[in-house]
Amino acid sequence: MTTQGRICIAGIYEHPLRKAPDISTAQLHAECALGALQDAGLTFADVDAYYCAGDAPGGITMMANHMGLNLSQIDGTEVGGSSYILHLAHAAQAILSGRAKVALVTLAGRPKSDPLKPPPPGPATEFEAAYGIATQNAYAMCAMRHMHDYGTTSEQLAWIKVAASHHAQWNEHAMLRDVVTVDDVLNSPMIADPLHRMDCCVVSEGGGAFVVTSADMARDLGKPLVVLRGAAETNMGQDHGRNVPLTHTGAAITGPKAFAEAGVTVADIKYASIYDSFTITVLMQLEDLGFCEKGKGGAFVADGNLISGVGKLPWNTDGGGLCNNHPTNRGGLTKVLEAVRQLRGEAHPKVQVPNCDLALVHGTGGLLGVRHAAATAILERIA
Amino acid sequence: MTRTLPEPKISPELADFWAATRDGRLLVRACRSCDSPHWYPRTICPFCGSPDTEWRDHDGTGTIVTYSVMRRAPVPYVTAYVELTGGPTLLTNVMDCDPDALAIGQAVRAVFPKTEAGEAWVMFTPA
Ligand SMILES: [Zn+2]
Numbered sequence: 001m002t003t004q005g006r007i008c009i010a011g012i013y014e015h016p017l018r019k020a021p022d023i024s025t026a027q028l029h030a031e032c033a034l035g036a037l038q039d040a041g042l043t044f045a046d047v048d049a050y051y052c053a054g055d056a057p058g059g060i061t062m063m064a065n066h067m068g069l070n071l072s073q074i075d076g077t078e079v080g081g082s083s084y085i086l087h088l089a090h091a092a093q094a095i096l097s098g099r100a101k102v103a104l105v106t107l108a109g110r111p112k113s114d115p116l117k118p119p120p121p122g123p124a125t126e127f128e129a130a131y132g133i134a135t136q137n138a139y140a141m142c143a144m145r146h147m148h149d150y151g152t153t154s155e156q157l158a159w160i161k162v163a164a165s166h167h168a169q170w171n172e173h174a175m176l177r178d179v180v181t182v183d184d185v186l187n188s189p190m191i192a193d194p195l196h197r198m199d200c201c202v203v204s205e206g207g208g209a210f211v212v213t214s215a216d217m218a219r220d221l222g223k224p225l226v227v228l229r230g231a232a233e234t235n236m237g238q239d240h241g242r243n244v245p246l247t248h249t250g251a252a253i254t255g256p257k258a259f260a261e262a263g264v265t266v267a268d269i270k271y272a273s274i275y276d277s278f279t280i281t282v283l284m285q286l287e288d289l290g291f292c293e294k295g296k297g298g299a300f301v302a303d304g305n306l307i308s309g310v311g312k313l314p315w316n317t318d319g320g321g322l323c324n325n326h327p328t329n330r331g332g333l334t335k336v337l338e339a340v341r342q343l344r345g346e347a348h349p350k351v352q353v354p355n356c357d358l359a360l361v362h363g364t365g366g367l368l369g370v371r372h373a374a375a376t377a378i379l380e381r382i383a
Numbered sequence: 384m385t386r387t388l389p390e391p392k393i394s395p396e397l398a399d400f401w402a403a404t405r406d407g408r409l410l411v412r413a414c415r416s417c418d419s420p421h422w423y424p425r426t427i428c429p430f431c432g433s434p435d436t437e438w439r440d441h442d443g444t445g446t447i448v449t450y451s452v453m454r455r456a457p458v459p460y461v462t463a464y465v466e467l468t469g470g471p472t473l474l475t476n477v478m479d480c481d482p483d484a485l486a487i488g489q490a491v492r493a494v495f496p497k498t499e500a501g502e503a504w505v506m507f508t509p510a
Contacts, residue, residue: 121392123394123423123425124423125392126391126392126393126394126397126423127391127422127423127424127473127474128423128474129389129391129392130388130389130391130476130504130506131462131474131475131476131504132386132453132456132460132462132476133462133474134453136451136453136455137451137453137462138462140451141449141450141451141462141463141464142449143451144449144450144451144487145448145449145487148449148487189454189455190454191453191454191455192451192452192453192454192455193451193452193454194451195451238422238472238474240421240422240429240430240471241420241421241422241423241470241471241472241473242419242421242430242470242471242472243472244448244464244472246448246449246464369449369464370474
């Protein structure tokens with residue numbers, strides 16, 4: 001059952017806080033939910049499907065009860081930062097099947113004040129726990145191999161951060177609003193070779209939410225109609241030690257599937273929200289989604305090609321995870337929000353893409369090079 | 384490197400692996416049905432689904448596929464993927480080395496540093 005324009009993102013909200021020591025994580029979720037419902041012109045009483053991930057305090061039933069929801073669809077799919085893009089696709093299916101009418105998706109967290117606990121150890125942990133795999137060195141191993149295989153340089157990676165900073169300067173809520181240069185990135189301290197501090201995203205608190213309905217319902221709600229054209233999700237591990245994917249990602253699978261479902265090609269995309277835990281994350285996903293050939297990502301991102309109004313592919317115009325926010329170390333939901341703003345024409349005027357009618361959203365949850373889930377969604381403004 | 388190693392949470396069905404590492408030997412799990420070695424060890428082959436799997440001795444030689452030096456840790460350490468001779472490739476650490484002298488493709492050999500309880504992890508050092 002393809003969505004093909006029958007499902008809308010009817011409401012969005014991004015919490016303005018980036019540090020939230022004086023508000024509970026549950027309250028953050030609830031405020032995000034309320035904001036997205038108000039944006040849609042709906043109320044908590046309208047919600048009959050709820051989607052949240054491992055960041056929901058007390059789990060999905062506690063948060064659902066906390067907000068007074070009466071549900072016919074309950075989906076706590078937890079695949080890290082990509083969860084919310086999967087939630088979007090799952091909500092679309094639930095609405096298309098007639099099992100739900102109004103789906104709410106929330107993310108919120110406070111990694112400094114109220115950090116998430118890691119999941120219980122699993123079968124791979126038995127053979128990996130001693131090796132000190134943190135987020136930074138996992139992605140760094142991908143970058144090291146990408147540089148070895150394709151000649152990608154630290155200067156090229158730095159351009160990704162430069163682009164994010166150019167966008168973040170216009171976002172009053174962004175954590176890092178100073179425009180930076182390639183040299184600034186290269187001169188920032190080395191965290192895990194070859195990734196510098198400025199190759200890494202921010203650690204931020206906060207959250208966001210969105211509301212999914214049928215296009216028929218959204219038409220009566222008054223916002224510009226942003227429909228889901230196509231979506232895909234997948235998982236990727238280490239190929240059990242045979243051919244460990246170090247220079248490609250799940251986007252190589254989800255990108256083509258989402259484009260096929262949407263009936264569009266990469267050349268049609270006017271704006272892209274692409275997960276940016278690190279600069280290398282963006283580069284590998286851009287290649288895998290088909291914005292350039294595998295191995296040519298370095299040349300593609302250089303010289304401001306991702307800067308709105310400057311380059312060919314306006315990307316993460318809110319400043320993304322690299323500069324704006326990365327609520328509780330999860331980037332997927334905010335990627336949806338900025339894509340919807342672009343499609344509605346509600347992005348900051350300095351970064352708004354003219355006639356933005358087709359956008360791509362892509363997220364990764366977990367660790368590239370170790371194991372992750374990936375999800376792509378293609379959104380279109382139809383009215 | 385003087386990082387404290389955690390105790391492995393040993394699955395009963397894979398206890399032979401950890402008994403071997405305690406003796407300084409590396410076992411790789413492989414499938415008799417599709418003849419593929421895999422990592423990490425499982426009793427059911429993740430490639431073909433066959434339960435007909437066995438332990439095979441490995442001499443612990445291999446090469447670095449990729450690596451990174453974690454500079455921001457109290458004691459910097461090297462994570463790496465090492466491709467064992469004949470496969471498979473595993474996530475690991477390279478220890479007792481000059482981190483700035485490592486390279487992709489470099490030959491390494493297995494070592495078996497011990498935990499406080501006497502269990503031993505598989506790590507590598509330049510050959
Ligand atoms: Zn097999």
